[in-house]
Amino acid sequence: MCTIAPMRTHPFLIAALILLGAIHPPAAHAEKLKGFYAGSGGIAAEVHRVLIVEFAADGSVILQQKWHDKDPQTWHANWKQQKNTVTITYDPARHNPVPQPLVLNIKNGTLIPTSWDALTLGPLGPPQLTPFGGKNPKAGSVASCQALNTMDPTGTCVTWGSNR
DSSP: OOOOOOOOOOHHHHHHHHHHHHHSOSSOOOOOOOSEEEEEEOSSGGGOEEEEEEEBTTSEEEEEEEETTSOOEEEEEEEEEETTEEEEEEOTTTOSSOOOOEEEEEETTEEEEEEOOHHHHOTTOOOOBEEOSSOOOOBSOOTTEEEOOSSOTTSOOEETTOOO
16 A cells, blocks of 8 residues: 655745746736826927827717827827727717727836828827826816816816817
8 A cells, every 4th residue: 555645845845936926927017097198299299299199987088189280199099908008999989080099008107109001190100198287187087078188187178169
């Protein structure tokens, strides 16, 4: 008859496993998406622009881009986040032709564009977008917004019925 001796657990082995789990967590957690992000850039004044994006809790998003010496452009879209990737798809009811989705990676709180529509956001793509400082919660919805409140980005967007 064969008997198996019980395995003894060594405190060193337990400590090593705990340390390994702390260094390499089993699953990466997605960074939390805030409400407002902005970025600017361009290699010359003629191609300089500012891009402001507001994400809402209901999945709606509004993007406003202002190129140097041109009228601002505004797009309505929807966003989805999967881990640290955010995909913005433009609203086909409001935009014809519909731009290709904007795909961004979140890295240390900054949105870094990885894929975009060159006709909409320029051949070099949008700038990296950083969140506004302090408390920056998502609005409930920006679906009815005409444009962002660029004078005070912490306020709400300008709606069609507003006289601001």
